[in-house]
Every structure is written in C-alpha cells, then in structure tokens.
Amino acid sequence: MRISTAHFFESGKQNMHARQADLMRVQNQLGSGKRLLSAADDPAATQRLIGVDEALSRLGQFERNANAASARLSIQDSLLTSASTTLQRVRDLVLQGRSGTLSNADRRFVATEVRARLEELVQIANGTDANGDYLFAGHSGNQAPFILSPGGAVAFVGDQGVRELPISDERRIADADSGFRVFQDIRGGNGRFSLLASSANAGTGVVDAGEVTDPGLWNGRSLDVVFTAPGTLDVIDVATGTPVATGLAFSSGTALDVAGVRLRITGDPLTGDRFEIRPSQATPVFDTLRRTAEALEAGFSDPASQAAFNNAMNRNLLDLDHAIEKALEVQTSVGARLNAIDTQQGINEDVRLQLETSRSGLEDLDYVEASIRLNQQMVALQAAQQAFVRTSGLNLFALL
Known part of the structure; x- marks a missing residue:
C-alpha cells in the first residue's frame, strides 16, 4: 500500500x-x-440534568411564593389582633354605656369613642402589605375595600376573591382573606335567628337572644310575637299570616316555648307590642358599631324608650361577640396556614437537597479521575x- x-x-x-x-x-x-461541558458529552445524563434543573427552578418559585404568602399572612395576623383589640374595647363601651348610672350626656361621650373606634376599625380593614396592596380587598388589591361615609355607614367595594399561591406541586395557600369574610359575613342574633323589638313598641318589654329548641319545628321561619292583651300573646307565621299559637299566657322573665324556639321577655309589654323572630342574616361589624353609637347618642327619656335602648344595646352586644369570634376564627385559619407554609418549606428544602445531590452526581467532575485522564x-x-x-x-x- x-x-x-x-x-x-x-x-x-x-x-x-x-x-x-x-x-x-x-x-x-x-x-x-463540571463533567458535562456540552450535551454531546453524555446525552442521557444531560436529559436527566435538564429535568433536575426544571424541578429546582419550580422549587425556587415555590420558595418565593411561600415567603410572599408568609409575609402577607403575618401582616394580616397582626391586623386581626388589632381588630380584636378594637372590638373588645367597643364591647367594654357597650357594657359601660348601657349602665343605668350614666346620664344621656355621659352616653354621648361614650358614643364619641365608639365612632372613633369605628374609624380605627375601617383603617385596620384597609390595611396593606409591604407592596401597598390592600390585604382585604380580594382581587382588587389596588383600591381600599372599605369606604366610610360621614354618617358612619361603611360600604364594601372589594370582592370576595382569594389569591392562592402554589407552594408545592400539590399545595396552594391563600395569602389573605376577603374583607367580606372577615368584617361583613357575620351572623346576627344568636347565630340561628335574631330577636328584634318593634320600634313602635310602647311598653317596657326587653327580649333576650333566644334559642332554637327544635330545628325541625322552627324550620327557619320568620315569626312575630304579638301581644293581644295584657299578659296574653299570639305567635304569627309571617310568611303565611296564620297563627302558630294563640292566647298564650305571658309572665315577665318566664321562658316562652313555641314553634321550636325559646325566648324570654322581661318587663311589661303593652297591647300591640311586637317582637320579631327572623333568621340570622349577615351583619357587617361596621353596622353594629354605627348602631351602637346611634343608640348611645339617642339615649332615653322614659321607661318605654329605655326598653328600646336596652333592646338595641343587647342586640349590639350579641353582634359584637359574633364579630370577635369571627376575627378569632379567621386568625386561627391564618395561623394554620402559616404553620402549613413552614412545614411545606421544610419538605421543599429536603427535596431541594436531594435534587442538588442528583445534580452534583450528574454534572460535577471527579477530580481524581480527571487528573488521571489529564496525564x-x-x-x-x-x-x-x-x-x-x-x-x-x-x-x-x-x-x-
């Protein structure tokens, strides 16, 4: 050759x-x-490395989401603590204001603080996160969710949306709660129904919160308790206008069991006085504070107006208790979510370490073997x- x-x-x-x-x-x-300088060095290892890098990238995003959610939830937790403190102070003011030892002038001073607490609560409900987004506005984070009018009425202009952030492939966490849930969607009365004294009552009857004794018999009906004569009353089904019971004897402070509910009326109702049993409706906490201030400002001047005042303050006290319970309920939910984030971050860190180990095994160079190859x-x-x-x-x- x-x-x-x-x-x-x-x-x-x-x-x-x-x-x-x-x-x-x-x-x-x-x-x-690095062992792999190009995909041609080891195509199979390169493909696996791409999968590991994608998984690590997702974990990085999960970590950022978890930190963002934790920061917002921590601020919300602080705001809810402030709201509970404000509401507890208003509750104390209600107890102080309904005391018979105060004059109407004294009650007006109490009302002034209640209105100040109302403004304070609106400020809390319009709290923002570190980026200036309103926490309780739902998806409308760029505008304040609550607007206070000069008369004390508060309008909710946010929405009920909840933003959820993924913190793992299988788990999402709500990073805040809608203001509707926290401050608006609060059951009035005893949670099942509200007992209201008619504004036209002329007697001195004061009604308690009442309770449901037979849910099937009551069945969520609206009922009117109407005094037809001294010591005598009828119970009317509002929807049908038909009597549920007639000619019932009344004694001040004695339990009245009728149509699956129990209530007590103290004092001396007059003929024509009416007490209304209505299924509980959502009662915004701001309305409760406004009603409290208005009742304190009005005061009373005679036994009938004193009974109306006592009925109003009893109702407000009951609604305040539900508002405090709601704040605690949401705060407990926030705490559970914060704990869930901490737990998931620990799991994610373990997964990240495993992926980093796999990545190192695929990509990192064995210096001893490489030195031998160099020689x-x-x-x-x-x-x-x-x-x-x-x-x-x-x-x-x-x-x-």
Missing part, C-alpha cells in the same frame, strides 16, 4: 489535533469543575508528536 507524503502529514496533523482536543477538554473540565492525554499527545517527528524523517534521501 502506497501512502503519499501529503496524506502522511495530514494524518499526523489530525492525530495530534485530536490528542490536543482531548487534552483541552480535560483541562476545561478541571477548570470548570493520559498528555502522554498520548507527546507520543503522537514524537511518532510524527520520527516517521517524518524517514525518506530515501537520508540513505544517499
């Missing part, structure tokens, strides 16, 4: 280039500390160079 001089030199050059490329590759690996490649390059030099000197002219 004849080999041309040109072919011989080209073959030697390519061989030395190949050895130099192998040596440079090992040097680059040692310099970077081997240097020897191979030197051998190729020496072989080329020796063989290139073999020609017929050297024998002449």
Whole structure:
C-alpha cells in the first residue's frame, strides 16, 4: 500500500489535533469543575440534568411564593389582633354605656369613642402589605375595600376573591382573606335567628337572644310575637299570616316555648307590642358599631324608650361577640396556614437537597479521575508528536 507524503502529514496533523482536543477538554473540565461541558458529552445524563434543573427552578418559585404568602399572612395576623383589640374595647363601651348610672350626656361621650373606634376599625380593614396592596380587598388589591361615609355607614367595594399561591406541586395557600369574610359575613342574633323589638313598641318589654329548641319545628321561619292583651300573646307565621299559637299566657322573665324556639321577655309589654323572630342574616361589624353609637347618642327619656335602648344595646352586644369570634376564627385559619407554609418549606428544602445531590452526581467532575485522564492525554499527545517527528524523517534521501 502506497501512502503519499501529503496524506502522511495530514494524518499526523489530525492525530495530534485530536490528542490536543482531548487534552483541552480535560483541562476545561478541571477548570470548570463540571463533567458535562456540552450535551454531546453524555446525552442521557444531560436529559436527566435538564429535568433536575426544571424541578429546582419550580422549587425556587415555590420558595418565593411561600415567603410572599408568609409575609402577607403575618401582616394580616397582626391586623386581626388589632381588630380584636378594637372590638373588645367597643364591647367594654357597650357594657359601660348601657349602665343605668350614666346620664344621656355621659352616653354621648361614650358614643364619641365608639365612632372613633369605628374609624380605627375601617383603617385596620384597609390595611396593606409591604407592596401597598390592600390585604382585604380580594382581587382588587389596588383600591381600599372599605369606604366610610360621614354618617358612619361603611360600604364594601372589594370582592370576595382569594389569591392562592402554589407552594408545592400539590399545595396552594391563600395569602389573605376577603374583607367580606372577615368584617361583613357575620351572623346576627344568636347565630340561628335574631330577636328584634318593634320600634313602635310602647311598653317596657326587653327580649333576650333566644334559642332554637327544635330545628325541625322552627324550620327557619320568620315569626312575630304579638301581644293581644295584657299578659296574653299570639305567635304569627309571617310568611303565611296564620297563627302558630294563640292566647298564650305571658309572665315577665318566664321562658316562652313555641314553634321550636325559646325566648324570654322581661318587663311589661303593652297591647300591640311586637317582637320579631327572623333568621340570622349577615351583619357587617361596621353596622353594629354605627348602631351602637346611634343608640348611645339617642339615649332615653322614659321607661318605654329605655326598653328600646336596652333592646338595641343587647342586640349590639350579641353582634359584637359574633364579630370577635369571627376575627378569632379567621386568625386561627391564618395561623394554620402559616404553620402549613413552614412545614411545606421544610419538605421543599429536603427535596431541594436531594435534587442538588442528583445534580452534583450528574454534572460535577471527579477530580481524581480527571487528573488521571489529564496525564493520559498528555502522554498520548507527546507520543503522537514524537511518532510524527520520527516517521517524518524517514525518506530515501537520508540513505544517499
């Protein structure tokens, strides 16, 4: 077989280039500390590495979401604590204001503080996170969810949306609660029904909160307790206008059981006085505070107006208790979510460490093995160079 001089030199050059490329590759690996410098180095490992990197990227986003949710929930927890403190103070004011030892002028002073507490509660409900977004506005975080009018009425202009952030592939966490849930959706009365004294009552009857004794018999009906004569009353089904019971005897403070409900009326109701049993409706806490201030400002001047005042304050006290319970309920939910975030972050960290270990196994360089290969490649390059030099000197002219 004849080999041309040109072919011989080209073959030697390519061989030395190949050895130099192998040596440079090992040097680059040692310099970077990475085994995989390109997908061609190990296609299967590269594919697995892409999957690991994607999983690590998701974990990074989960961590950012968890931190953001934790920050917002911590602020909400603080706001709910402030709201509970404000409501407890208003409750104390209700107890103080309904005391018979105060004058109407004294009650107006109490009413002034109640209105100040109302403004304070609106400020709390319009609290923001570190980015200036309103926490209780639902999806409308760029505008205040509650608007206080000069007369004390408060309008909710947010929405009931809840933003949920993923903190793992299977778990999402609400990072706040809608103001509707916290401050608006509060059951009035005893939670099942409200007992209201008619504003037209002329007697001194004061009604308690009442209770349901037979849910099936009551069945959520609206009922009117109407005094038809001194010491005598009828119970009317409002929807049908038909009597449920007639001619019932009344005694102040004695329990009245009728149509699945029980109530007590103290005092001396007059003929025509009416007490209304209505299924509980959502009672915004701001309305409760406004009604409290209005009742304190109005005061009373005679036994009938005193009874109306007592009925109003009893109702407000009951609604305040439900508002305090709601704040505690939501705060408990916030605490549970914060604990869930902490737990999930611990799980995510364990997963991250496992993925980092897998990534290291796929990508990181074994320095001992690479150093051995470096020496081997240097020897191979030197051998190729020496072989080329020796063989290139073999020609017929050297024998002449």
